[in-house]
Amino acid sequence: MTTLIDGKALAKKTNEITQQRVSSLAHQGITPGIAVVIVGEDPASLIYTRNKHRKAQKLGIYSVLNQFPATISQAELLTEIDRLNADEQIDGILVQQPLPVQIDPAVVTQAIAPDKDVDGLNPLNLGKLFAGEGGHYPVACTPRGIMKMFSEYHVDLTGANVVIVGRSILVGKPMLALLNNANATVTLAGSRTKNLSALTRSADILIVATGVPQLIKEADVKDGAVVIDVGINRLPSGKLAGDVDFAGVKDKARLLTPVPGGVGPMTIASLMEQTVDLAQWRHHG
Template identity: 70%
Template sequence: MAEIIDGRQLAKDVNQETKQRVDKLREQGIQPGIVVILVGDDPASEIYTRNKHRKATKLGFKSILKKFPADVDQATVMAAVEQYNADDSIDGILVQEPLPDQLDGLAITNAIRPDKDVDGLHPLNLGKLYANQPGHYPVACTPRGIMTMFDRYNVDLEGKNAVIVGRSILVGKPMAALLNNANATTCLTSIHTVDLPAITRQADILIVAAGSPHLIKEEDVKEGAVVIDVGINRLASGKLTGDVDFENVSKVAKLITPVPGGVGPMTIASLMQQTVDMAEWRHNG
């Protein structure tokens, strides 16, 4: 039976470390600042942004939740990004997805200053990650949180077969780069991959971020694998479930994340952690 990775407890530990770093910065007269831009009234986005705002405030950040109506135009959102780009009290800018159809999300992301791109989605930061360049730059928060899980649970990545299901720019692609940079042998797949189970069964480390409830079954997983479930799906019953059949896959895996309570809390903790990083980089080099 698998050991369950407790994302909630790990996030508490990371947040405690972050709070100590915030306190040290504030002793120097520096308060980390983050702004989250929310467009429209998508219920899930409302919850996510509110949770981020509350956590940032609790940790001692300057936190701004900037809301726009669903019918806002491109120029108004771009002007807000430029405002916070120029605001010296803001270290990190995040635009909550999804955005309404009339907005060009790519243009908005690309308008964020790379050194304030707390989500790690600017092409310059992605390029540095893929090139495995040295130096300071942000990376996508969910993959960063997963790498923290591997570190805290002593998961050895070197030489291991790592399979990622889902190729999004938020999770799959930066996750593949981070694993490659850690010397894992990485395979990036999707729900369109022919005979996907034949590939997932080879994985020592399996990360699933496809947005498909219970896509991965017990027979799709190698005995002793580490299984990270990024999926969050709401069933007709209202219950939240992941992309992995947790009950049965946990019989064969060595380590597994639950949904909820696994990757989700670590994503927010990593966002807070990275905002403090960016404040330290900006002020202390």
């Protein structure tokens, strides 16, 4: 019997705790702040950033949404990031991707101060994560949200055979480090990995983040596996679909995230939670 992981319910629970923390900090004269920067008019990015902005405001977080034309130069964008790095009201900075061709995402990520890197993608923070360092530093929000799902649904990671399909810096690579630090045995694959199906069928836990609609079919999944579908794709019919064939896998997996309503809500909840973390760490260490 497959259990669907309810990302909406877990996000609601997470946001309630975040709101309580924001209220507690307010009594100390501290208001966590986030700045979301978007370049251009990508429709999906505009919806996503506005949702983040509204959610932050609803939770009592100070939020600014800075939109720039697609023609902005890299130098001009870096000047804006420098300004936000120095802004005492801002604890977390997020630059929404994709970015126009004239802007190097790696340069932008490196320009964000590590202690304001709410997306957890600055090389210093990634290095700490891969080194398994203790202490306070941000980690990528989607993997952070997935780890909370594992905790909530009592998924034992110790010694588990995990396969991640998708090697992005946003999901696959930080997910690898988090799971490795949790004593799982992790394989990082891509959509072009040879004999991918044989590899995914060996996984106790399968995490898919490729952007390829319904890449993973029923035959690619081990009986009783935990399947985390990070993808969200709009099909020609207009319907949303994940990277996993939900209809085929739903009776085979032990735990499965739906699309939508699975990983997505937890990504935004983790972003809000981490913004409050950054404020707390800045003021209290």
